[in-house]
Amino acid sequence: MLTVEALTGGYGGSQVLFGMDFEAGAGQAVSLIGRNGMGKTTTVRTLMGMLPARGGRIVLQGTLLTTLAPHAVARLGVGLVPEGRRVFGSLSVEENLLATARRPSSAKGWTFDRVLTLFPRLRERRRQSARTLSGGEQQMLAIGRALMTNPLLLVLDEATEGLAPLIRHEIWDCLRSLKQEGLTIIVIDKNLTEMASLLDRHHIVEKGRVVWSGTPDELRARSDLAHRYLGI
Numbered sequence: 001m002l003t004v005e006a007l008t009g010g011y012g013g014s015q016v017l018f019g020m021d022f023e024a025g026a027g028q029a030v031s032l033i034g035r036n037g038m039g040k041t042t043t044v045r046t047l048m049g050m051l052p053a054r055g056g057r058i059v060l061q062g063t064l065l066t067t068l069a070p071h072a073v074a075r076l077g078v079g080l081v082p083e084g085r086r087v088f089g090s091l092s093v094e095e096n097l098l099a100t101a102r103r104p105s106s107a108k109g110w111t112f113d114r115v116l117t118l119f120p121r122l123r124e125r126r127r128q129s130a131r132t133l134s135g136g137e138q139q140m141l142a143i144g145r146a147l148m149t150n151p152l153l154l155v156l157d158e159a160t161e162g163l164a165p166l167i168r169h170e171i172w173d174c175l176r177s178l179k180q181e182g183l184t185i186i187v188i189d190k191n192l193t194e195m196a197s198l199l200d201r202h203h204i205v206e207k208g209r210v211v212w213s214g215t216p217d218e219l220r221a222r223s224d225l226a227h228r229y230l231g232i
């Protein structure tokens with residue numbers, strides 16, 4: 001579905017990605033984990049076309065993404081829930097959702113009504129401006145906005161950061177049901193235990209490359225890895 005091969009990139013004079021390699025099969029959920037500053041968000045920005053790749057390839061269902069602009073990547077079916085929940089604060093919940101809406105390609109696609117059914121809290125607050133929502137509600141809105149683009153691949157960068165445990169559980173439940181519907185998911189997150197039941201595979205990122213990958217069970221059995229690469 002998605003293949004990232006030997007990807008290099010960075011900002012101006014500083015190289016951050018030194019040959020990222022990973023895959024997400026159709027309908028799989030995979031993680032990028034690792035300590036701060038190791039290149040996870042930079043990988044996401046490069047995948048989305050927000051930063052140019054300097055080398056390597058990103059291929060989505062046979063299409064090379066590496067040279068495409070962000071709007072073209074989004075149109076091919078990659079939906080991003082960015083770090084820091086960037087919703088439009090002055091717009092209402094409804095306006096935020098309609099701003100990214102794309103006509104569903106099938107009857108099963110995401111519509112305004114379906115997103116509000118997934119997140120009933122947003123239905124109650126549909127006319128409220130986004131900046132007055134709680135952190136958890138803004139995160140639900142950020143996920144809802146990404147779903148309104150009817151993605152094939154959903155990428156979540158620290159989607160549960162700073163949220164209360166109960167709200168985090170709601171978000172994981174939502175991601176599990178999206179996966180059951182066949183969506184492919186990439187998550188960057190620090191909650192290893194909570195994400196385990198969603199994920200098929202973890203990828204540990206260290207200094208701009210994947211240094212280990214395996215199932216959540218395999219990671220659980222390797223406390224040395226968690227200590228060395230995740231600082232746990």
Ligand SMILES: Nc1ncnc2c1ncn2[C@@H]1O[C@H](COP(=O)(O)OP(=O)(O)OP(=O)(O)O)[C@@H](O)[C@H]1O
Nearest residue numbers: 011014016034035036037038039040041042043205
């Ligand atoms: N806009 C930028 N300009 C220059 N350097 C940047 C920029 N954004 C990030 N970096 C640097 O790139 C490196 C990787 O950052 P990145 O955000 O990809 O890490 P990360 O693994 O996602 O960590 P975190 O969990 O802290 O977000 C860091 O050294 C960071 O300081």
